[in-house]
Amino acid sequence: MREEQIAKKQKPKYNGLNRDKDIEFTEGMVLRFKFPLKDLLNLKT
Numbered sequence: 872m873r874e875e876q877i878a879k880k881q882k883p884k885y886n887g888l889n890r891d892k893d894i895e896f897t898e899g900m901v902l903r904f905k906f907p908l909k910d911l912l913n914l915k916t
Contacts, residue, residue: 872886872888885903890905
């Protein structure tokens with residue numbers, strides 16, 4: 872995935888491949904937060 876993006880002169884980033892899969896978290900996995908794709912996210916500090 873990364874090499875293909877670089878070859879196409881694109882910024883390497885996560886393509887969302889597993890975004891909507893219902894995968895249960897297990898030890899050793901990377902945890903990613905699922906943020907909205909289109910709407911703005913308002914965070915209170």
